[in-house]
Amino acid sequence: DQQVKQNSPSLSVQEGRISILNCDYTNSMFDYFLWYKKYPAEGPTFLISISSIKDKNEDGRFTVFLNKSAKHLSLHIVPSQPGDSAVYFCAEGAEAGGTSYGKLTFGQGTILTVHP
Amino acid sequence: ETGVTQTPRHLVMGMTNKKSLKCEQHLGHNAMYWYKQSAKKPLELMFVYNFKEQTENNSVPSRFSPECPNSSHLFLHLHTLQPEDSALYLCASSLYSGGRWNEQFFGPGTRLTVL
Numbered sequence: 700d701q702q703v704k705q706n707s708p709s710l711s712v713q714e715g716r717i718s719i720l721n722c723d724y725t726n727s728m729f730d731y732f733l734w735y736k737k738y739p740a741e742g743p744t745f746l747i748s749i750s751s752i753k754d755k756n757e758d759g760r761f762t763v764f765l766n767k768s769a770k771h772l773s774l775h776i777v778p779s780q781p782g783d784s785a786v787y788f789c790a791e792g793a794e795a796g797g798t799s800y801g802k803l804t805f806g807q808g809t810i811l812t813v814h815p
Numbered sequence: 816e817t818g819v820t821q822t823p824r825h826l827v828m829g830m831t832n833k834k835s836l837k838c839e840q841h842l843g844h845n846a847m848y849w850y851k852q853s854a855k856k857p858l859e860l861m862f863v864y865n866f867k868e869q870t871e872n873n874s875v876p877s878r879f880s881p882e883c884p885n886s887s888h889l890f891l892h893l894h895t896l897q898p899e900d901s902a903l904y905l906c907a908s909s910l911y912s913g914g915r916w917n918e919q920f921f922g923p924g925t926r927l928t929v930l
Binding site for chain 2: 703731733735740741742743744745748788792793801802803804805806807808
């Protein structure tokens, strides 16, 4: 059973509008949530993260929202640009030390296409 | 420049071949990871090395053998693979500091095809 789910395999948005990417998780032990972006023929690139003690984190055009009661994570991109077209992965992990060794569990990804 | 390099970028091998994938990180990180990405599947964690010690083997078949000679280098030795092992193999590294794990940085991956 997949612990991290991105239920939308793809999303198409017009340039300048908002892109909203969603992610649901099942394991309440996660305390650290991340979004990665991946272009073809490249490895994933870290975008933004949020700790479970927060419900929002902002970095330029990218904002991540965390709803712990719903076990839901979302990434908002405003305004969307054609260069944002890529696969977006959410990931969850345990931030603190101990035996987690920084392991991350990834969702299956959402393909975002931003049209000019 | 991500700071994590992988070679080769593409590899085609037969089922009886032996080959190795190499990963190097230039970021001063203390943990390194191997992931497998198959088509339309999430990234699957294969191995974790923390301070050169293998701390995780995520039920990976023995035909995949990792090696971490130091905290900057990670290898994945391949032997007697199956066609279903064809995938993108990604290496990543991260830093543990101040009592917390930071984000992982990924290499570009090796696209492996097993004939």
